[in-house]
Amino acid sequence: MTGSIKEIAKIAKVSRGTVDRALNDRPGVNYEVAQRIRKIADEMGYKPNVVAKALATHRRVTVIGVVICSEGNLFFDDVLAGIEAARQEYFDFGITVKVLKMKGYNPQQQLELIESLRKKGLDALAITPVSDPKVRDTLNEMIGEGIPVVCFNLDLAEVNYIAYVGCDYYKSGETLGGMIGYVTGGKALVGVITCLSVLEGAQKRVEGCRHVLSEAYPECRIVKVLEAGDDEEVSYQMTMKMLSEHKEIDTLCFIAGGVVGGLQAVCELGLENRLKIFTFDMTPAAIEGIKKGIIQSTICQQPYEQGYLSIKTLFEVLLNDHYPDSDHIYTELNIKIKYNV
Amino acid sequence: MTGSIKEIAKIAKVSRGTVDRALNDRPGVNYEVAQRIRKIADEMGYKPNVVAKALATHRRVTVIGVVICSEGNLFFDDVLAGIEAARQEYFDFGITVKVLKMKGYNPQQQLELIESLRKKGLDALAITPVSDPKVRDTLNEMIGEGIPVVCFNLDLAEVNYIAYVGCDYYKSGETLGGMIGYVTGGKALVGVITCLSVLEGAQKRVEGCRHVLSEAYPECRIVKVLEAGDDEEVSYQMTMKMLSEHKEIDTLCFIAGGVVGGLQAVCELGLENRLKIFTFDMTPAAIEGIKKGIIQSTICQQPYEQGYLSIKTLFEVLLNDHYPDSDHIYTELNIKIKYNV
DNA sequence: ATGAAAGCGCTAACAT
């Protein structure tokens, strides 16, 4: 029972057009009249009907752009699935979702993709932002022009976005620490294969893990951390190096990608039953490793929700003028073991 | 680009009314004409616009009824939150969600609630079904009358529902087994506090757990299983009984409710640091126990999604004529430990 | 059996 624009018009003794203008802060309406209309709407608890609104605005297409660093990274398949689900759901609302994929984390390339979207007209943007001052500035510039922005999966400091949608990386690292403690009985010499140092998330994971181990499991220790980019070949080599140079390592953690190459190295060395292995996310390689019992656990961050929610959040802003309660929408951290994959 | 009813009408050289009738299998349209219209729609990949459809049907209210055994069970708070979110989201589509809560699992009471909904006019039903032949028959009768039904949280055999939305209980039991193995280092004498034997889900959990322990952790054994209903007082007594009669027990599992009473007994006996304790779901008591380190892990089943998805599934059927791929929509099983609650 | 037209709640172009 929220009433309609028609009712308000009748009570205020003005036309529906005027009510529409007043309630949407459109120009060309007397201040006092606008105030009166707003008061009436307020008192009757008026909420605009989104469905009708969408239908009426249907002639003009609303474009939500997506820039995503997904190429060559299977993790993002689920994120893309979530985006696609949202796209279908909002299609009838007159919303078009344009997805632009890129490989790696090159700021220049990302800027070009953003630019190409802006040129063709853009009403909102969801992006996995590369950590770069120019990207940050460009995003803030767009936000200044009234284009709402959501960052997802990757957070970027000092951007005035609607929200960051993704996991709490530090917490996911702590969770890893907790699982290492459980699985190893509190005794572990840990080798860590991380990705690019560019990705702040990866660093936070290592920190979080280190924190829990030192607080709760004094007999667990990180022996060595090596960077492998997100490249399987490099990961293979780094894992080889790690395991041959540090024979004392009994626990191996893959902070992001590189699971395929890493596991290959482990198996070639015949260590798959002696090492306790931990990963993040549910890439095909991780699923296989979990099922085979080679990987003890993998910590997931709800990739599908990250994609879906990013679009949904922008949709709510565009059509409903509804902003999320917090500008950090954290997706749940889920531990997966052999039995609940 | 799915085209509109108007375009189809133009191509078929009929009026929009006839197209509408043909495409929705409404009576009063010549068979050949209907065929031709359907063919044209098919060829242009026509998909009706849900938003416009909802607006047009807006004058008639569509009612989704919910019967939920939630009273006195804090687990269902999140389920209700999911239902409420869906209710708000679909309100503008002209959909009213009527929630009827009941306490416990009395079939007679549930039948009365269903009846009261039917009397006032009901277009779809979401229900946590009590395991009872009369309930089953009544649901099937309604389904026969064209009212789509979704069962959530609790599955009920031989009901021709659209879908069951909830967890895989057996699998959740297996997951418990896996966590017991990890946390105890593969050595455990387990006491189990379960709820009513009426709830088949609880039995399946125990079976799943037993299966994993016997397969993967031969030195883990379930010593004793006691029933506590969902009553905290009974749970307190049963836990007391279990721990005093079986002093060898070093691991305690709460299969469903009763965590408050159970933990009270444990603490009074001063065993909170000697026992490994496992629970299901994220009730306030479980969260507190996890944070304090008394509970080692709790296995969750996405209660919010269960509520939200139940309504969404019915919405899709009612407005979109879209049925889910499978009649079993399993929500994810998530392991929570101290660091990812 | 089919067509014509009104209307769902809102927006926007066009009058005044």
Add this chain to the structure above:
DNA sequence: ATGTTAGCGCTTTCAT
């Protein structure tokens, strides 16, 4: 500054 009116895509009532 305000009113009027024509849609958005679909359903539904009323004619024919």
